[in-house]
Amino acid sequence: MTENSKMSRRGFIGATSTAAAGMMIVPSNVIAGLGHKAPSDKLNIAGVGIGGMGFGNLKNMESENIIALCDVDWDHSKRCFDYFPKAKKFWDWRVMYDEIGKSIDAVLVATADHNHAIIASHAMTLGKHVYVQKPLTHSVYESRLLTKLAEKYNVATSMGNQGSSGEGVRQIQEWLWNGEIGDVTKVEAFTDRPLWPQGLTAPKVGMWVPETMNWDLFIGPAKMRPYHRMYTPWNFRGWWDFGTGALGDMACHLLHPVFVGLKLGYPTKVQGTSTLLMTDSAPATETVQLVFPARPKEKGIKINFPEVTVTWMDGGNRPMKPEGWSEGKDMNDGGGAVIFHGTKDKLICGCYGRNPWLLSGRVPNVAKTLPRVNGSHEQDWIRACKESPENRVQTASPFSQAGPFNEMVVMGVLAVRLQDLNKELHWDGPKMEFTNIRDNEVVKFCLDDGLEIKDGHPSFNKKYTEPANAREFAAELIKHNYRKGWSLPDMPA
Numbered sequence: 001m002t003e004n005s006k007m008s009r010r011g012f013i014g015a016t017s018t019a020a021a022g023m024m025i026v027p028s029n030v031i032a033g034l035g036h037k038a039p040s041d042k043l044n045i046a047g048v049g050i051g052g053m054g055f056g057n058l059k060n061m062e063s064e065n066i067i068a069l070c071d072v073d074w075d076h077s078k079r080c081f082d083y084f085p086k087a088k089k090f091w092d093w094r095v096m097y098d099e100i101g102k103s104i105d106a107v108l109v110a111t112a113d114h115n116h117a118i119i120a121s122h123a124m125t126l127g128k129h130v131y132v133q134k135p136l137t138h139s140v141y142e143s144r145l146l147t148k149l150a151e152k153y154n155v156a157t158s159m160g161n162q163g164s165s166g167e168g169v170r171q172i173q174e175w176l177w178n179g180e181i182g183d184v185t186k187v188e189a190f191t192d193r194p195l196w197p198q199g200l201t202a203p204k205v206g207m208w209v210p211e212t213m214n215w216d217l218f219i220g221p222a223k224m225r226p227y228h229r230m231y232t233p234w235n236f237r238g239w240w241d242f243g244t245g246a247l248g249d250m251a252c253h254l255l256h257p258v259f260v261g262l263k264l265g266y267p268t269k270v271q272g273t274s275t276l277l278m279t280d281s282a283p284a285t286e287t288v289q290l291v292f293p294a295r296p297k298e299k300g301i302k303i304n305f306p307e308v309t310v311t312w313m314d315g316g317n318r319p320m321k322p323e324g325w326s327e328g329k330d331m332n333d334g335g336g337a338v339i340f341h342g343t344k345d346k347l348i349c350g351c352y353g354r355n356p357w358l359l360s361g362r363v364p365n366v367a368k369t370l371p372r373v374n375g376s377h378e379q380d381w382i383r384a385c386k387e388s389p390e391n392r393v394q395t396a397s398p399f400s401q402a403g404p405f406n407e408m409v410v411m412g413v414l415a416v417r418l419q420d421l422n423k424e425l426h427w428d429g430p431k432m433e434f435t436n437i438r439d440n441e442v443v444k445f446c447l448d449d450g451l452e453i454k455d456g457h458p459s460f461n462k463k464y465t466e467p468a469n470a471r472e473f474a475a476e477l478i479k480h481n482y483r484k485g486w487s488l489p490d491m492p493a
Contacts, residue, residue, distance in 0.1 A: 043105040043129075043385055048093045048119050051076035051233055053133055054110030057160065058084065060378040067103060070096050072111075075212035076233050091214050093119050101126055106385050109133065110160070112236040113243045114480075115220045117142035118488055124149045124157075125489050129385040131378065133160040134252035135244050136399070136406035140432055141479035141491075143410065147403030148492040156384035158395040159402035161252040162377035163352025164260075169396075170370040172257045172340075172349055172356050179302035180364045181342030187258050187310045188319035191250040191336035191351070198238040198245060198315075199275060199284035201448050203228040221482035238282050244413050245282030246314040250351070251409045254336050255310070256397070257353040259405045261340075263305055264292050266429025267408060272415030275315070279445035279465050285315030288412035312412055322346055324359050414477055420444060421470055432478055434471075442467035 046068035047058050058066055058080065070090040071077040081089060090096040097104075106129035109119045117137040120130045124146070136159045137143045150157045163169060176184070206226025209215045215227045222241045237243035258264065269291035274283035288311070295305035313319065318331055319339060324346075331337045333350025340347040346359035358364065373380050373396055384395045394400070411427065418425060418434075420443040426436040450461030482488070 041386060043382060044103055045106050045108060046070065046096060046100075046104045047080070047087075047108040047110070048096075049109060049111030049115070049133070050080040052110065053160070054108060055080040055083070057108055057110055057131065057133070057378055060376045061108070061382060063379070064106075064382060068096055068100060072214045072217040073212060073233060075210065092217055094122075097122065097126060101128075104128055106130065106156075106382075112218070112232065113248060114138045114222050114241060117146060118221055118482075118486060120146055121149055121489050124153045124155055127153060127155065129156040129381070131158045131160065131381050134406075135159075135248040135409055136252075136402050137410070138244065139478060139480050140407050140410055140414070142488070143403045143406040144432065145488060145491055147399050149489065150399035150403070152492045154389040156381060156387070156392060156395065157399040157402070158377070158381040158384070159252065159397040159399070159406070160377070161256055161352075161397050161402070163253050163354070164256050164396040165373040165377040165380055166352055166354065167372065168349055168353035168356055169257045169260065170368070170372065171366075172347065172353055173261045174366045174369055175347060175356065175358075175364050176261045176340070177301040177303065178364070178366045180345065180366065181340060181347050181358065182344030183304045183306055184262055184340050184342050185306055185308050186341040187262070187308060187338065188313075188341070189251070189254045189258065189311070189336065189338040190313040190318045190331070191246055191254060192316070192332055193250050193314060193335065194238060194246040194282075194284075196235045196238050197230070198282045199278060200230070200238065200281040201278060202239075202280040203230055219483070221480065221486035223483060240280060240282060240417070243282070244410060245286070245416075247282075247286065247288065247312060247412045247416070248409055250314065250336060251312060251412065252406070253352050254338055255312070255409065256405065257349060258310060258338060258340070259408060260401065262292075262308060263295050263298070264308075264310075264408065265295065265404065267292050267310075267411055267427055268429075269424050269426055270411055270415040271424045272412065272417075272419045274416050274419065276446055276449060277416070277419065279447055283315070283416065285317055286313075286416050287317060288312040288415050290408065290411060290415075322359060414474065417477060418443060418470065418474060434474055437471050437474055439469075439471060441470040443470045443473055444468065 043064040044067045045061055045064050047054055048070040050069050050071050051073055066084045066087050069080060069087045070093050107123040108131045109116055110133040113135055116132050120132045123130050207228050209227045231239055237249050267290040272288045274286035277283055290310045292308050294307050297304050334354055335351035338349050349356040381395050384392055421441060425434050428435050444464045444467050447463045447465055450463060452459050
């Protein structure tokens with residue numbers, strides 16, 4: 001192991017008290033002076049989780065100074081290390097913050113889902129701007145925390161749901177608010193994912209950790225388990241401890257125009273169903289229903305916002321084609337689709353809000369009233385980073401919006417994981433708690449389906465976990481109990 005990997009085992013000190021000797025990078029705010037960053041200045045950006053999507057994000061940020069790269073898998077990250085050879089390499093983000101935190105202006109977080117919140121939250125407490133891949137966080141509490149920290153520290157933020165910067169999302173909002181399809185009481189959405197394995201039992205035997213992998217740092221705040229190549233890279237999305245399944249991956253793209261277009265807040269009722277629910281892995285197919293209460297009518301908007309039911313499907317399931325659908329026309333547009341059911345018409349769009357159209361065939365003639373994003377999603381965040389807080393134009397997906405939206409997404413995960421209760425769950429958004437789970441209710445999950453085929457006849461001998469108290473289990477899903485040595489900053493008042 002390198003010196004950095006050895007250092008990674010120490011706890012995060014919390015402040016950038018020890019700047020790295022010999023690495024005198026001047027922060028861009030010093031160059032800009034006067035408490036703001038001029039557009040001509042370059043940001044000093046650190047990337048955490050740079051082997052997958054993070055590499056693509058960083059290439060879209062290479063107009064700036066990429067000064068540090070951090071990852072737990074140096075084999076998977078090699079192409080990024082080679083692409084940015086001048087960047088200092090780290091295993092542990094805590095060590096990176098300690099050593100060169102004073103030189104960093106902004107942080108990209110593109111790790112496995114369960115590490116997003118802890119890395120981003122500590123970056124914000126150090127005054128760093130943050131760009132976090134979707135889903136924003138692994139839990140409801142983490143989403144709420146990032147929302148409040150972004151407000152407290154007044155940094156530029158963005159979730160990596162790049163469709164939010166596209167034309168389609170703005171067009172959908174303008175069409176909806178102009179009354180083109182009337183009031184919306186039902187929305188259906190689906191994705192063709194997962195592309196990675198789901199519905200699996202956990203490996204019964206671990207594997208030797210590769211020399212290029214720091215498994216302890218990958219686990220981070222989650223519960224320790226033996227290493228296996230089934231967990232990472234990429235496949236982490238299908239494992240509950242590390243990812244949020246197809247819903248967490250793709251709902252951030254597909255449901256964003258729903259959230260902003262219908263001005264949603266907290267759902268009040270949720271329920272989920274799926275194929276066989278395993279204890280460790282997200283199911284192969286799932287359906288989630290969320291009910292949002294009526295919202296106040298807003299000045300300048302021509303529609304009401306009545307109670308609306310949003311239904312999500314993945315793993316191959318799709319909504320039924322509404323009456324008037326063109327024969328032979330595929331619903332799937334770039335990975336899924338959304339159908340807004342209005343009182344006057346139906347609006348359909350593809351993944352990322354792309355290609356919106358009306359079922360009637362009518363093409364709305366609606367003025368463009370919303371600002372458009374010039375350039376990439378990442379460059380829009382860089383633009384916001386360089387603007388002074390008092391004059392900043394927010395990104396397309398700032399945490400003030402992405403945080404509450406992500407709560408909606410991970411609420412779907414909660415509904416699926418609590419389906420053994422066999423009822424619609426009632427949610428108190430401000431308090432972050434379910435109100436109709438009784439003290440004596442329990443949940444259990446399948447450990448192994450026990451499938452055997454003898455003489456051509458299948459049989460099942462399913463093994464389940466011991467029953468767990470449902471209220472306690474739900475509370476842990478809402479706010480994770482982190483592994484010893486890992487912690488979040490306090491929730492701002």
